[in-house]
Structure formats: structure tokens, C-alpha cells
Amino acid sequence: MQDIQEELRDMFLFFPIRLHRFINYIFSFLDEGFSKDLGVLMVLDKYGPMPISRIGNIISVRKSNMTPIIDYLEDLGYVKRNLSSEDRRKIYIEITDEGKMYLENKLDVIDKLIKEKCSNLNDEEIREAIEAVKTITCLIEKIVGPSLHH
Structure with missing residues (x-):
């Protein structure tokens, strides 16, 4: 079983790859x-x-x-x-x-x-995904600072 430091490292290393893959998949259907x-x-x-x-x-x-x-x-x-x-x-x-x-x-x-x-996702899965992205965004902004400064 991984300790929290290994899980955190894996999240930072693999999440961007998976996100990039998803974005490329969705946008590959645009001209x-x-x-x-x-x-x-x-x-x-x-x-x-x-x-x-x-x-x-x-x-x-x-x-x-x-x-x-x-x-x-x-x-x-x-x-x-x-x-x-x-x-x-x-x-x-x-x-x-x-x-x-x-x-x-x-x-x-x-x-x-x-x-x-x-x-193929139901409404609950979509809501969970939205909340997960919001959570990840908040964590990233705590680490590197917000991208928007008002």
C-alpha cells in the first residue's frame, strides 16, 4: 500500500497526463x-x-x-x-x-x-466530476497561487 507522499507524487505526475489525454480526446473531434x-x-x-x-x-x-x-x-x-x-x-x-x-x-x-x-455518465457522476475539478483547482491554487488576480 502506498503512503500519502507516494500517492501525492503520483497524483502530480499522472493527473496532468490523464487530463491532457482527455482534453486531446474531446478536442480531437474539432477540426x-x-x-x-x-x-x-x-x-x-x-x-x-x-x-x-x-x-x-x-x-x-x-x-x-x-x-x-x-x-x-x-x-x-x-x-x-x-x-x-x-x-x-x-x-x-x-x-x-x-x-x-x-x-x-x-x-x-x-x-x-x-x-x-x-x-454514459449520469447526473450524479457529472456533479462529482465537477466537484472534484473544483477541489483540485483549489489545491493547485493553494500550492502555486491563483491564476486570476482581481
């Missing part, structure tokens, strides 16, 4: 899979305009890698850059109406995929 672009749009839609560095912090992408993503989304018309009214040196990224429409369409497809792929 382009899950992209950082979609993550940026989701963050901006949920939390509102913010600096590039904060978006990168939330989705775990370095600022140097964020600029091409923001440029790409801006070229598509999905985001726009705005100067801060308080500090003109700060640039905030904001999702556009076109970006919101694109995101809504993608999320509809993802919702259908998740519903289909998780159809």
Missing part, C-alpha cells in the same frame, strides 16, 4: 482542436479586457508567445487593442463582437461534443 487562440477569447469573454501579460498568465503562455496570438486574433477581427485611460503606456486586449460570435459558435460545438462523449 482545428483546442488552440491558445480559443483560450484567449474565452478568458477575455469571461473576465473582460486585460493586458497581454495577464492573459498569458491565466492560460500559461509567455508574453513573448502571446504577441503573435494577439496579432493573429486582431487580424481576424476577434480582438482589439485599447490604450488604458489611466496609463497610456498600458494596452488592454478586448474581445470584439465578431470574436464573441466566433467563440459562441465554437463553444456550442464543444458543448455538443462533451454531451455526446459524456453521455
Whole structure:
């Protein structure tokens, strides 16, 4: 029988692998899979305009890698850059109406995929899974700090 330290180590080592496998499985049914672009749009839609560095912090992408993503989304018309009214040196990224429409369409497809792929789970199992993810998220944030600073 494993002691608690071994179980904790195994959780930290194997949980990300299993989670990555699950995410890849779900998103493999999308034409382009899950992209950082979609993550940026989701963050901006949920939390509102913010600096590039904060978006990168939330989705775990370095600022140097964020600029091409923001440029790409801006070229598509999905985001726009705005100067801060308080500090003109700060640039905030904001999702556009076109970006919101694109995101809504993608999320509809993802919702259908998740519903289909998780159809063998009953409501209680789904609730348990949601609570488990919330618990793991809280534990991770206690260890590494929250990804969102309000």
C-alpha cells in the first residue's frame, strides 16, 4: 500500500497526463482542436479586457508567445487593442463582437461534443466530476497561487 507522499507524487505526475489525454480526446473531434487562440477569447469573454501579460498568465503562455496570438486574433477581427485611460503606456486586449460570435459558435460545438462523449455518465457522476475539478483547482491554487488576480 502506498503512503500519502507516494500517492501525492503520483497524483502530480499522472493527473496532468490523464487530463491532457482527455482534453486531446474531446478536442480531437474539432477540426482545428483546442488552440491558445480559443483560450484567449474565452478568458477575455469571461473576465473582460486585460493586458497581454495577464492573459498569458491565466492560460500559461509567455508574453513573448502571446504577441503573435494577439496579432493573429486582431487580424481576424476577434480582438482589439485599447490604450488604458489611466496609463497610456498600458494596452488592454478586448474581445470584439465578431470574436464573441466566433467563440459562441465554437463553444456550442464543444458543448455538443462533451454531451455526446459524456453521455454514459449520469447526473450524479457529472456533479462529482465537477466537484472534484473544483477541489483540485483549489489545491493547485493553494500550492502555486491563483491564476486570476482581481
